[in-house]
Amino acid sequence: MAHLQPPNIIETTHIxxxxxxxxxxxLPLxxxxxxWLNLPLSEFLFFFSYQNSxxxxxxxxxxxxxxxxxITLKHFFPYAGKLxxxxxPDPPYLRYKDGEDSLLLIVAESTGTADFNDLxxxxxxxxxxxxxVMxxxxxxxxxxxxILMRPTRVMQVTIFPGAGICIGNSATHFVADGxxxxxxxxxWMTLTKSKGQDPAATLxxxxxPDHSCRNMIKDPGEVAKGHLERFWSQNSGKHSSHAMPENMVRATFTxxxxxxxxxKHWVTEQSENQSPVSTFVVYxxxxxxxxxxxLIEDSGKEGDKDEVFHLMINVDCRNRLKYAETEPIPQTYFGNCIAPGIVSVKKRDLLGKKGVLAASDALTARISDMLSSDLLKTAPSWGQGVRKWAMSRFPTSIAGAPKLRMYDMDFGLGKPCKMDIAHIETGGSIAFAESRDGSNGVEIGIALEKKTMDAFAMILQEGIKEFET
Structure with a gap:
């Protein structure tokens, strides 16, 4: 497909x-x-079929x-605010100023050079x-x-006449997580579908969201201090960006x-105690x-058999951490509330005949360890683990999760016909979402160089066939 020409801007509106x-x-950070202060933007695209003009x-x-x-921003006002x-040495913070701060909404129309179906x-x-469309x-x-003031979010609605619309979101990750x-x-979707009625009219x-406990979340061991030092030492006046990778493509597999x-059946059979394994862990x-x-085949460098590969997962800490003596951080908490976990497996185990079992066992053990430990007490060591991950060969992380139910976004036009997490192109991330057909499958989004993507598609499909026999 040819490079997408910029759409025509119809209007820009401050909401x-x-x-x-x-x-x-x-609000304090x-x-x-x-x-997340120095990391790239979080970017999501939602495509909806729309046959009208x-x-x-x-x-x-x-x-x-x-x-x-x-009306939604009445409750989610940090998205209209600024950093x-x-x-x-004064630390950055979030601010919303009534009558001054707003969320920028761009409305655009495709120039006709892009095929909605291809996108x-x-x-x-x-x-x-x-x-x-981003x-x-x-x-x-x-x-x-x-004093620098950085907007936290921008949105764009792009119309493809007679085909569909795309709602694009670009946001600074330090404001909130997935x-x-x-x-x-x-x-927003529920209000829109109910024709924008007052929230009290919609059951x-x-x-x-909950903003009340942010001021009471205590920093164990000055965890934020090191991140602020790195933020100040870099150009804190600009949001993070990244160079355009050459020959990179993105694809979705189901x-x-x-x-x-x-x-799941194979992993359970092969495990020593034959205990059930979670869907998240196996896929x-x-x-x-x-x-x-x-990636190893593509690099042409086998490396040492004792080389260790690292995968970073995120554990949601809502309802698992207490911000007060008896009160857990609520599920509706607005902000970031995830703990990083590093899963490590030696190359000889990961690439062996039972590599999926080795990875599953390591994932299960790491998740169990995180959920059973006092996460606040372990917080000062999170940075050390992330640095180890970042310095390794082929550090891999995940974005999104099927449990977020991103395909449930029906604005009255039907559910999305496609959802993309665009920021995985910054490298090393695999995006996951529930399958859009409602069959409880999973979608896997990934960005790689073209020849590497072809090889990955082949290895993935061969692996799926192997477990079908």
């Missing part, structure tokens, strides 16, 4: 929460937020989207074709006093529920093994 509904507010969308759909987004960066296809495509975060503003983003999207609305069950183990096999 404010309803006036007077949110007082001017400041917690030790969960600080690690641009004029119909602007008249029939867009006003309701805007109205419901405004305030005072001169060092939403699972097959490998140049990563650049999605960049035209909004760019506005640059920071500098006050006369030298659980909060999913919460925000589902709140299906999710509970609003594992059916039956294929996952075959994997992640299988994908990780397939990716490392591909």
């Amino acid at each position: 404010f929460p309803p006036k007077g509904t949110v007082p001017s507010t400041t 917690t030790f969960f937020d600080a690690p 641009t004029d119909c969308f602007l008249k029939d759909i867009l006003p309701n989207l805007k109205q419901s987004l405004s 305030i960066i005072p001169p060092r 939403k296809a699972d097959s490998a495509k140049d990563i650049r074709v999605l960049h035209g 909004p760019k975060l506005p640059p920071p503003h500098v006050s006369p006093e030298g 659980v909060t983003f999913s919460h925000f999207m589902k709140y 299906l609305l999710p509970s609003p 594992m059916s529920r039956k294929q996952i069950e075959n994997l 992640l183990a299988f994908t990780w093994v397939s990716l490392i096999k591909t």
Whole structure:
């Protein structure tokens, strides 16, 4: 597919929460937020089928989207706010100022050079074709006093007349994690589908987010201090960006529920105690093994048999950590609330005949260890583990999760016909989502160089067939 030409901008609108509904507010960054200050943006794309014209969308759909987004921002106001960066040594913080801060919404129309069906296809495509529908975060503003103010989120709705629409989100990850983003999207979606009524009139609305416990989340062992030092030592006035990789494509693969069950059955049979294994563990183990096999073959460097490969997973700490003596961080908490876990497996085990079993056992053990430990007490050592992961060959991480139910976003147009996590192209991440057909399968999104992607597709499919026999 040819490079996507920039769409025509129809309008740019600043969406404010309803006036007077949110007082001017400041929120501190917690030790969960600080690690994300220097990392690339979080980027999500949702594609929806829409057979009508641009004029119909602007008249029939867009006003309701805007109205419901405004009401949603009443509760998710940090997405309309800014990161305030005072001169060092004062730490950055989040601010929402009533009547001044807003979320930028861009409305655009495809120029006709891009085929909507190609954009939403699972097959490998140049990563650049999605960049035209991904909004760019506005640059920071500098006050006369030298205070930097960075917007936290921007959204773009791109219309493909007679074919579909794309809702693109670009956000700074230090504001909130995927659980909060999913919460925000589902709140907005529910309001939109109910024609933007007042929240009290809609029984299906999710509970609003919780901002109250942020001030009481204590930093164990000054975890945030080191992250702030790195933030200050770099150019803190700009959000992180990355160079465009050459010859990189992205593709989506699907594992059916039956294929996952075959994997689970094999792993359970092969394990010493034959204890059941989780769905999350087996599909992640299988994908990780397939990716490392591909990358080693592509590099042409076998390496030492005792070489250790590392996979970083994230454990949601909501309802698992207490911010007060008796109160756990609620599931509706707005912000980042994930702990990194590093899973390590030796090459000879990971690439052996029972590599998926070795990866599954390591994943199960690491998750069990994290869930049974006092995560706050282990927080000071998280950075050491992440550094070990980052310095290894082929460090791999995951983005998204089927449990977030990203395909449940029905704005009255039907559920998405495709969802892409675009920021995996920064390297090393595998994206996971529930299968869009509702069959309890899983979608695997990945970005690799073209020749490497071809090899990965072959290894993945061969592996699936092997477990079907």
